[in-house]
Amino acid sequence: MKESDKYHKWIEWSEEDQVYIGKCPDLITGIHGENPVTLYRELCDVVEDVLVHIEAQGHPMPLPQIRPMQKVA
Template sequence: MRKNTDIYLRWVAWSEEDQTYIGRCPDLFGGGVHGDDPVEVARELQTVIDEWQEIHEQDNRPLPPVRVRPSVEFA
């Protein structure tokens, strides 16, 4: 089932600086989640996104517009 938040770019990537995986969704919140297992980080990130949406719904606030778009490079 598609969620309203599926339109937002999110990613999980290894951080050499922090020596851990970091998950982010920059359109919804500035911070991120981190951990040793990228799959678990992705799950935690989705939980935070779902909580963010619930808070907006409870406060009768719309979700922010999509600003970050993936780019595609062609050779």
């Protein structure tokens, strides 16, 4: 399992913005795009990049807090 697989990621539609929003709250606030499938791939890439940066800085990896069945605000 890759380190990034430990972090919950999802895509949701934003009526307000009229775009899909990709989220991984343990690591980033979000990214947006027009195509949910493409956006999910981009989100996974961004999460990987964030983790590489954290590791390169010598910081400990954040503990995953978000769980799929947990209510997310």
